[in-house]
Amino acid sequence: MIPLVQRQIIDDVIVTHQASIWPLAGLLVVAAAVNFGGIYLRRYRGGRLSLDVQHDLRTELFAALSRLDGARQDEIRTGQLVGRSISDLNMVQGILSMVPVTLGNMVLFVLSLGIMVVLSPVLTLVTVAAAPALCLIALASRRKLFPASWDAQQQTGEVAGVVDEAIGGVRVVKGFGQEEQEQERLEAASEKLFASRLRLIRLTARYNPALTAIPSLGMVGVLALGGWLAIHGSITLGTFLAFSAYLAQMTGPVRMFTWSRSGRRRGPA
DSSP, X not given: XXXXXXXXXXXXXXXXXXXXXXXXXXXXXHHHHHHHHHHHHHHHHHXXXXXXXXXXXXXXXXXXXHTSOHHHHHHSOHHHHHHHHHHHHHHHHHHHHTHHHHHHHHXXXXXXXXXXXXXXXXXXXXXXXXXXXXXXXXXXXXXXXXXXXXXXXXXXXXXXXXXXXXXXXXXXXXXXXXXXXXXXXXHHHHHHHHHHHXXXXXXXXXXXXXXXXXXXXHHHHHHHHXXXXXXXXXXXXXXXXXXXXXXXXXXXXXXXXXXXXXXXXXXXX
C-alpha cells in the first residue's frame, strides 16, 4: 500500500504536477498507521502464544515426571532432563513466536509479488529468477545443519548431566578424593560440546553468505534493469521506486523462508 501511494506522489505530484500532495500525504500517514498496528499485533500475539504454550509444556512435563514411580525416576538423568527441558522448550517458544510473523510475511510476499507483476512483469521475472538457487542452497544446508544442531543440543545435555552429578554427589567426591577425576569428566564433556558448537558455526558460516548474497545479487539485477527501463521511458520513475520498495519488503520473508528450510533458528524479524 505505502509504495503504491509513494508511486502516485512521484508520478502525479512531483513529475507531472497533476494532483495535490495533501490527500496523498494523508493516505500515506493512514497506511503507515495501519502497518504499525499490524506489526504490533503480530509480535504481541506471537509472544503471547509462545509463552502460553511454553507454560503448558513445562506444567505437563512436571506432571508427567510426578506420575513416574521411584524406579523409573531413578533411570532419568537429571542433568540431561534439565538441560533439554530448558533448551528444547526455549526452541519451541522461539518457533511459536515466529508463527504470526511468518504468516504475515507470507501474506506480504504474495501481495507484493502480485503487485510487482502488475507494475512490471519483466522485473518480476528477474526477481523470482533467484528463487531456485535459494531453495537448492537451503535444502543442501538443512541436510548438514539439522544433524549438527541436534548433536549440539545433545552435548549441552551431557555437560548439564555431568555438572548435576558432580554437584549432587559433591560429598562423596570429596570424601574419596575424586575431584581430579570429576574435573577431567567435565573437561571431556565440555570439549565435545565445544567441538559440536564449532562444527555448527563452521557449517553456518559456509551456507549463510550464499543465502545472504543471492537476494542481494537479485536486487542489484532488478535495480540495474529497472533503472535502464526508467531512463528509456519503458516504466515511470514512480513505478521503478515502488517496485524497489516492494523488492525490499520481500527480502525479509525470503530470508526467513530460507532460514526455516535450512533448519536454523532465528530471532523475530
